[in-house]
Amino acid sequence: MDKFKDLPDSDGFFGDYGGKFVPETLMYALQELEDTYSKLKDNNEFFANVDKDLKQFVGRPSPLYFAKRLTKYHGGPKIWLKREDLNHTGAHKINNTVGQILLAKAMGKKRIIAETGAGQHGVATAAVAARLGLECHIYMGANDIQRQSLNVYRIKLLGATVHAVKSGAAILKDALNEALRDWVTNIEDTYYIIGSVTGPHPYPMIVRDFNAVVGRELKEQSIELFNKFPDAIIACVGGGSNAMGVFYPFLEEDVKLVGVEAAGSGIKTGKHAAPLNDGKPGVLHGAKSYLMQNDEGQVIDTQSISAGLDYPGVGPEHSHLKDSRRATYIAVDDVEVLKAFHNVTRLEGIMPALESAHAFAALEHLVKDFSKNANLVVNVSGRGDKDINIVATMGGISLD
Amino acid sequence: MESLLIRLELKLNTLKANARKALVAYLVAGDPDLESTLELMHGFVSAGVDVIEVGVPFTDPIAEGPIIQSAHDRSLKKKITLKKIILLVEEFRKKDSNTPIILMGYLNTFLAYAEELNNIHNRGVDALLIVDIPGESNLNEVGIYNKSIASISLVSPTTSLSRVDGICKSSSGFIYYVTLRGVTGSEDLDIKDAKQNIENIRTKTILPIMAGFGIKTSKDAAYLSEVSDGVVIGSSLVEMIHRASDKKDYKYIYNYLNEISEAINK
Numbered sequence A: 001m002d003k004f005k006d007l008p009d010s011d012g013f014f015g016d017y018g019g020k021f022v023p024e025t026l027m028y029a030l031q032e033l034e035d036t037y038s039k040l041k042d043n044n045e046f047f048a049n050v051d052k053d054l055k056q057f058v059g060r061p062s063p064l065y066f067a068k069r070l071t072k073y074h075g076g077p078k079i080w081l082k083r084e085d086l087n088h089t090g091a092h093k094i095n096n097t098v099g100q101i102l103l104a105k106a107m108g109k110k111r112i113i114a115e116t117g118a119g120q121h122g123v124a125t126a127a128v129a130a131r132l133g134l135e136c137h138i139y140m141g142a143n144d145i146q147r148q149s150l151n152v153y154r155i156k157l158l159g160a161t162v163h164a165v166k167s168g169a170a171i172l173k174d175a176l177n178e179a180l181r182d183w184v185t186n187i188e189d190t191y192y193i194i195g196s197v198t199g200p201h202p203y204p205m206i207v208r209d210f211n212a213v214v215g216r217e218l219k220e221q222s223i224e225l226f227n228k229f230p231d232a233i234i235a236c237v238g239g240g241s242n243a244m245g246v247f248y249p250f251l252e253e254d255v256k257l258v259g260v261e262a263a264g265s266g267i268k269t270g271k272h273a274a275p276l277n278d279g280k281p282g283v284l285h286g287a288k289s290y291l292m293q294n295d296e297g298q299v300i301d302t303q304s305i306s307a308g309l310d311y312p313g314v315g316p317e318h319s320h321l322k323d324s325r326r327a328t329y330i331a332v333d334d335v336e337v338l339k340a341f342h343n344v345t346r347l348e349g350i351m352p353a354l355e356s357a358h359a360f361a362a363l364e365h366l367v368k369d370f371s372k373n374a375n376l377v378v379n380v381s382g383r384g385d386k387d388i389n390i391v392a393t394m395g396g397i398s399l400d
Numbered sequence B: 001m002e003s004l005l006i007r008l009e010l011k012l013n014t015l016k017a018n019a020r021k022a023l024v025a026y027l028v029a030g031d032p033d034l035e036s037t038l039e040l041m042h043g044f045v046s047a048g049v050d051v052i053e054v055g056v057p058f059t060d061p062i063a064e065g066p067i068i069q070s071a072h073d074r075s076l077k078k079k080i081t082l083k084k085i086i087l088l089v090e091e092f093r094k095k096d097s098n099t100p101i102i103l104m105g106y107l108n109t110f111l112a113y114a115e116e117l118n119n120i121h122n123r124g125v126d127a128l129l130i131v132d133i134p135g136e137s138n139l140n141e142v143g144i145y146n147k148s149i150a151s152i153s154l155v156s157p158t159t160s161l162s163r164v165d166g167i168c169k170s171s172s173g174f175i176y177y178v179t180l181r182g183v184t185g186s187e188d189l190d191i192k193d194a195k196q197n198i199e200n201i202r203t204k205t206i207l208p209i210m211a212g213f214g215i216k217t218s219k220d221a222a223y224l225s226e227v228s229d230g231v232v233i234g235s236s237l238v239e240m241i242h243r244a245s246d247k248k249d250y251k252y253i254y255n256y257l258n259e260i261s262e263a264i265n266k
Helices: A024-041 A042-058 A068-074 A093-106 A122-132 A142-147 A148-157 A172-187 A203-211 A215-228 A242-248 A315-321 A336-348 A355-371 A384-394 B005-017 B034-046 B065-078 B083-091 B106-111 B118-125 B163-171 B189-202 B218-227 B235-244 B251-264
Strands: A019-020 A065-066 A080-085 A111-116 A135-141 A160-167 A190-192 A232-236 A256-266 A280-284 A286-291 A328-335 A375-380 B022-028 B051-055 B101-105 B128-130 B152-157 B176-180 B209-212 B230-233
Touching: A019 A375, A019 B230, A024 A093, A024 A172, A024 B152, A042 A093, A042 B065, A065 A215, A068 A080, A068 A336, A068 A355, A080 A215, A093 A111, A093 A122, A093 A190, A093 A203, A093 A242, A093 A384, A093 B235, A111 A122, A111 A172, A111 B051, A122 A135, A122 A160, A135 A142, A135 A172, A142 A148, A142 A160, A148 A203, A148 A384, A160 A172, A160 A203, A172 A190, A172 A328, A172 B152, A190 A315, A203 A215, A203 A242, A203 A315, A203 B251, A215 A242, A215 A375, A232 A242, A232 A355, A242 A256, A242 A375, A256 A336, A256 A355, A280 B251, A315 B065, A328 A336, A336 A355, A336 A384, A355 A375, A355 A384, B005 B051, B022 B034, B022 B065, B022 B209, B022 B235, B022 B251, B034 B083, B034 B128, B051 B065, B051 B083, B065 B235, B083 B106, B083 B118, B101 B106, B152 B163, B163 B189, B176 B189, B189 B218, B209 B218, B218 B230, B218 B251, B235 B251
Parallel strands: A080 A375, A111 A135, A111 A190, A135 A160, A232 A256, A232 A375, A256 A328, B022 B051, B022 B230, B051 B101, B101 B128, B152 B176, B176 B209, B209 B230
Antiparallel strands: A019 A286, A065 A080, A280 A286
């Protein structure tokens, strides 16, 4: 079997998952992207530019922080936080957009499109497009526009156009459909910056590679701060880009990897967004992967307190890591997540995004498996400022 | 038992022998309901349609424009499944054993019924057109093992000539040339490119080539039929069916198809 780190194969598969399941018109654009990326991948100058932007524009490296009071609260292993919430624009999403915008530039594309759920990827895309003076269009579900209004305004301030998508349940999945339709229509001058490790090959690989800076930094920082690699890394999984970015450099190391999905109202209710826990393999948005679907092969509506995890699919590499048991995937529900959000905010003075709060909520289930000497790292994928309206509403407080 | 792949080949060969162009018509199964779909299918044939493409609804039809998307949604609200659509085809076959039928849709819905697909050639289905599989793939490579049905692939204006060869080799029935860069029903029909691109495809295959996506008027149909072996009409029919769905009086649709059939065979 191929080593995990050597995947995907040349057809874009991670084991049984991945591939390029797209309408024919897009095949040419995917090939063009793949060719460009494979040329630039070994180009030191290209990556020197990416690194420079990560340092000066994003503010990397993000710190590895010891969460003293949270450690005490759980009473078990040492808990460390990888602070992606401190990145410019507020989440890990910018790692990917900084890289992909340079690919777009190398390909001479003048127009940038993206989908967004929580709005973080929309903001991160609009920011890099603004910086290069490129026309930018963000597709966002009409329901997400309502629940993430702060980010919508940020995207507009950055000069991008926000397109409200009203089809389906008007959430992330539907925004992706519409972005793909835009791309099919404007294929020649448009670059599509996919925001997660989802979609057709080569996107899952490219988005992972650009996010892998998180895991590479963590390798150095963990050696520096506690003299060995972490015993476990915990990250939330919607499409799964923050998780894949922090997992990837550790795939061949003896480190437990835990992905946390959104159980929404509870796995048993069926109202959730946890395809790895309660879905089955299928094909959506260009790739084969675990999928929330009914017996007729129709994609079913998802539910989660966090717009960024409210997606019926998941990156194909996660499906492969699940089947091969290299990573473990659990799910936590909205109630647990909200509790974890408040807990971390009060104990550490850090307000995590509701997406990242899923990883914190998982600690309740995980700490018992580790000794006091163990080191657990939670990837804090983003900050929670965008979510204060939701948190207030859930607490019965009106901010108007 | 004779392979029903023959029905589609026979139809297209006969048209060619008579120097006629094929009229392929698309509709979404179950929009507005299955009884209407059955009525429309027979009506299409009487109006001069040679091949029928039956759309299988999917929640996330990424190659479709708003008209066909809405039809998929309406069909799903009626709880239309692939299973019911195969029964519909069997019903159609009771009165019509000559008109080839293609099921067009997205891979995930076909995979959900992979076993049921094994014998659909005996139940009246002649071909599958799966919009989201790479054209070079054979059906068995994506998990559909029926070797007695045709697999129709799309070639678009952006398909490189180097790939056309592989796509044609894994296709049967006909090649579907996409006449625009965009989703179904778009406005920017790419007539100029079509001629050259179809000529390029012809150097790679002896299969007939149909042109479709965005053809609405008999003028466009007439022009494209000059450079191809026939045309596919989709979105405009779906829209007309929807507009007539209250009174279920589909006569004006049959007139429209009649007009196109005559225009492509002048």
